[in-house]
Amino acid sequence: MMKLVEQALTGDRRALARLITLVENNGAEAHEALSTLYPHTGRAHIVGVTGAPGTGKSTLVNELAKAYRAQGATVGIVAVDPTSPFSGGALLGDRVRMRDLFGDPGVFIRSMASRGSLGGLARATADVVQVLDAVGYDVILVETVGAGQSEVEIARTAHTTLVVEAPGLGDEVQALKAGVLEIADILVVNKADREGAIHTVRALQMMLDLGQPQVTMHHGQAMEVAGLVGLADDGWKPPICQTVATSGQGVPELMDCIADHRAYLRESGEWERRERLRAAAQLENLLRERLIAHLLDQIGQERLNEIIARVVRREVDPHSAVEALLRQVDSP
Ligand SMILES: Nc1nc2c(ncn2[C@@H]2O[C@H](COP(=O)(O)OP(=O)(O)O)[C@@H](O)[C@H]2O)c(=O)[nH]1
Ligand SMILES: [Mg+2]
Structure with missing residues (x-):
């Protein structure tokens, strides 16, 4: 993967195409590649x-x-x-x-x-x-x-x-x-x-x-x-x-x-203001993605389905349901 990054940085188009596919798919390797590229x-x-x-x-x-x-x-x-x-x-x-x-x-x-x-x-x-x-x-x-x-x-x-x-x-x-x-x-x-x-x-x-x-x-x-x-x-x-x-x-x-x-x-x-906005929006986006994944992981699909069903039956309202779910999980 680091070789791919190096090749892409020297203008290798095939390496670049593969690197982009890697980044689109958003795995651990993608994050490593992006962090190497970021200073550039x-x-x-x-x-x-x-x-x-x-x-x-x-x-x-x-x-x-x-x-x-x-x-x-x-x-x-x-x-x-x-x-x-x-x-x-x-x-x-x-x-x-x-x-x-x-x-x-x-x-x-x-x-x-x-x-x-x-x-x-x-x-x-x-x-x-x-x-x-x-x-x-x-x-x-x-x-x-x-x-x-x-x-x-x-x-x-x-x-x-x-x-x-x-x-x-x-x-x-x-x-x-x-x-x-x-x-x-x-x-x-x-x-x-x-x-x-x-x-x-x-x-x-x-x-x-x-x-x-x-x-x-x-x-x-x-x-x-x-x-x-x-x-x-x-x-x-x-x-x-x-x-x-x-x-x-x-x-x-x-x-x-x-x-x-x-x-x-x-x-x-x-320019700087927009760079800031961009960084803020990107961080917010990433945080949201990661936090939701983390929370859903801790709550578990079964528990989530259960509470959804209770909301539908009017046994609990959505706000209280979220409160209950959050009380159940550790903060990441
Ligand atoms: N008459 C005319 N047709 C255009 C012009 N620009 C684009 N088109 C045509 O409009 C259609 C849609 O163009 P496209 O670039 O695919 O639009 P997009 O959906 O906004 O990406 C195509 O058939 C183009 O050839 C223009 O300035 N004048
Ligand atoms: Mg188009």
């Missing part, structure tokens, strides 16, 4: 790309990757979208389009297998991003499908989050409904070649103007752990970029926005 992390710019299915996220990620390559940067891609072309759900046309990336040694693409639990997926995604960061990818693009809380969870892995919208998907602003707008650092109206794109831009603009105080407050995921780190005096207003991912139009401007955001993060101290 912290250099990559992690960019989340989220939005409703069909808005063009994968196409855009593909274009961004090509543009970064043209600048000489290496790119890691993590696709958490099960319908992503990167994860095998592609139409033939998409596959053909992705081929230019697949042959490039400066690009590494990984799609995440679906996990049992949301927490498991967030954990695995964070770990895989960490591996790619450690082995030296300059930019890591993380594609997630925008559907609410799960994106907020996974977006915490990113320094910069793009929320992608597209006109003509039935709703004017899909992310609004899913509640992912507040995590946007940059809003992208893709499919700008389509009719109605300007309406989507206007709707978003209005949202930003109306909701500025709230957007400012949550943007950067500050709400959930406000007690820990405090709210940033946030000087960033999410720009709205229009793109045509299929032709690459607007991608250079989007790249500029991403670079501006990175510079802003660095200059404002927001």
Whole structure:
């Protein structure tokens, strides 16, 4: 295993792929590998790309990757979208389009297998991003499908989050409904070649103007752990970029926005704040996973089933049931 880590650190792609599989599976060896890799992390710019299915996220990620390559940067891609072309759900046309990336040694693409639990997926995604960061990818693009809380969870892995919208998907602003707008650092109206794109831009603009105080407050995921780190005096207003991912139009401007955001993060101290948030969220996630496993282990399935049945029979309420279970176990 340590050999695998060494090989991956020297740029061996096959070793890297095997290492990532190991890390995804989350055993004792995975933890050892991650702890060896950890001192090498912290250099990559992690960019989340989220939005409703069909808005063009994968196409855009593909274009961004090509543009970064043209600048000489290496790119890691993590696709958490099960319908992503990167994860095998592609139409033939998409596959053909992705081929230019697949042959490039400066690009590494990984799609995440679906996990049992949301927490498991967030954990695995964070770990895989960490591996790619450690082995030296300059930019890591993380594609997630925008559907609410799960994106907020996974977006915490990113320094910069793009929320992608597209006109003509039935709703004017899909992310609004899913509640992912507040995590946007940059809003992208893709499919700008389509009719109605300007309406989507206007709707978003209005949202930003109306909701500025709230957007400012949550943007950067500050709400959930406000007690820990405090709210940033946030000087960033999410720009709205229009793109045509299929032709690459607007991608250079989007790249500029991403670079501006990175510079802003660095200059404002927001980079460190987000690193802190990220570490806090990751620790919380891991603690939760471990504590629950530990508790369930001590309580035992039989006792748990018994108390569930009593709750169902209204012999005990859920709060008291938890009290009773916790009284029964040692603290870890
Ligand atoms: N007209 C147009 N179609 C696009 C654009 N970007 C992506 N598409 C198409 O939209 C469909 C969904 O794209 P995809 O990248 O898979 O979306 P995802 O589900 O958000 O990852 C594909 O058929 C793309 O070719 C665009 O800018 N304009
Ligand atoms: Mg996709």
